[in-house]
Amino acid sequence: xxxxxxxxxxxxxxxxxxxxxxxxxxxxxxxxxxxxxxxxxxxxxxxxxxxxxxxxxxxxxxxxxxxxxxxxxxxxxxxxxxxxxxxxxxxxxxxxxxxxxxxxxxxxxxx
Amino acid sequence: xxxxxxxxxxxxxxxxxxxxxxxxxxxxxxxxxxxxxxxxxxxxxxxxxxxxxxxxxxxxxxxxxxxxxxxxxxxxxxxxxxxxxxxxxxxxxxxxxxxxxxxxxxxxxxxxxxxxxxxxxxxxxxxxxxxxxxxxxxxxxxxxxxxxxxxxxxxxxxxxxxxxxxxxxxxxxxxxxxxxxxxxxxxxxxxxxxxxxxxxxxxxxxxxxxxxxxxxxxxxxxxxxxxxxxxxxxxxxxxxxxxxxxxxxxxxxx
Numbered sequence: 001x002x003x004x005x006x007x008x009x010x011x012x013x014x015x016x017x018x019x020x021x022x023x024x025x026x027x028x029x030x031x032x033x034x035x036x037x038x039x040x041x042x043x044x045x046x047x048x049x050x051x052x053x054x055x056x057x058x059x060x061x062x063x064x065x066x067x068x069x070x071x072x073x074x075x076x077x078x079x080x081x082x083x084x085x086x087x088x089x090x091x092x093x094x095x096x097x098x099x100x101x102x103x104x105x106x107x108x109x110x111x
Numbered sequence: 112x113x114x115x116x117x118x119x120x121x122x123x124x125x126x127x128x129x130x131x132x133x134x135x136x137x138x139x140x141x142x143x144x145x146x147x148x149x150x151x152x153x154x155x156x157x158x159x160x161x162x163x164x165x166x167x168x169x170x171x172x173x174x175x176x177x178x179x180x181x182x183x184x185x186x187x188x189x190x191x192x193x194x195x196x197x198x199x200x201x202x203x204x205x206x207x208x209x210x211x212x213x214x215x216x217x218x219x220x221x222x223x224x225x226x227x228x229x230x231x232x233x234x235x236x237x238x239x240x241x242x243x244x245x246x247x248x249x250x251x252x253x254x255x256x257x258x259x260x261x262x263x264x265x266x267x268x269x270x271x272x273x274x275x276x277x278x279x280x281x282x283x284x285x286x287x288x289x290x291x292x293x294x295x296x297x298x299x300x301x302x303x304x305x306x307x308x309x310x311x312x313x314x315x316x317x318x319x320x321x322x323x324x325x326x327x328x329x330x331x332x333x334x335x336x337x338x339x340x341x342x343x344x345x346x347x348x349x350x351x352x353x354x355x356x357x358x359x360x361x362x363x364x365x
Contacts (some may be wrong), residue, residue: 004338004350013334015246016354022237 127151128158129194156285162190162203169204170230172285174222185216198286201238204231222276222297229278232270236305236312239268244308245363259335263328266364268307271325275300279316310362315360321347321353325362348349 004012122351123135133151140147163186166173189210197204208231211217212224213331244266253261272278279301302322306313317325320341327337341348357363 002336003342004259006256006259006335009335009338009350010253010258010350012354013247013250013253013261013271015351016358017250019351019355020358022246022251035216055274081189092307 113201122153130191133153156314159187159190161266162195163187165200166190166204166207169234170207170227171287172282173211173227174229175285175287176220176223176226176281185211185214201234204234207231222274222278222281225272225274225276225278226281226352229272229274229282229305231305232272233312233314236268236270236307239266239307242267243365244361245358245365247358249365259333261334262331263334263363265325265329266361267304269324269325269355269362270305270311271302271323271329272301272305273300273326277301279303279314284313304360306361308359312341313360315356317356318345319355320348324348324350324353328363 117137118165120139123139127133127136128151133148136151137147140150142150144150160183163183166186166189167179167182170182173260189207193206197203208224208227211227212283216223245263250261254342276297277295277299279293280299282303283289284295300319301316302319304315304317304322304325321345324337324341328334332340338350339352340350341350
């Protein structure tokens, strides 16, 4: 039976990591930079999800599943929006505490 | 029989609309505006057809394979036998695949239960807990001799569905945008791996050896032992190519 030896396994892991876009490893092992794979054009946006429309999990761990947000526009809830549109929607890219400011009044229309 | 309490009345109403028997509400419904069955059917139809819609949303390929009419009947029989137990519709339908596998339809379409398992796994992946993906760059910090003893953990959204039918192919050719469904070779078994990199569910067919690799990882095996199990299935198993796809598609958690 064919078998991978430890060197082959380590080589496969590093090779796969580099192929998957771990460009820092490429620099470490080969001393030059490689172009990484692009992002998919989405960003996590906090403070713009209406109750029940949030993506999975919340930053403060109050729930783990999609669609469970109880409060509109909570700063602890995020949903996926087109990259670059988060701030236009009145959201932030990091979780924030808006419990003391119940009405963040996000813009109704982007832009 | 008159209800003793409000909860008793509610239980009777629930049993009546989720079942097909009017008896629990007999004598409790005014019949001046129509017969008892006709009046109860208004509620029963609303409740049951909305649950049929829930199942159709979770199992669109099953619905497309058997047709809307058959699916509605199948779903209604399932609903009456196993009504929702949690007030969260995304959890409803976990037992639908097993129900299909145990029913008459299984003899005619033996692959259907596995297709249902695949569709349920996709929904479960969508609603699974969030967890950071394994960052392959961190693996470069390991010494080569530690690499083979490395134990990866599957991401909470990752699901492996193994079948003796070409379930991925069946699922793929039954997507809404495919109008001309080609013939599918039913003699080929397929394993599907579902994952959720960057919040989008990915469904892909993986080689049998790769499935053995993932199953071994899921069981807590080391990288070396999982690779050895994959090589037993196929001695040409390419660990680097398989790992690349797992890293890209978010099979593993940090």
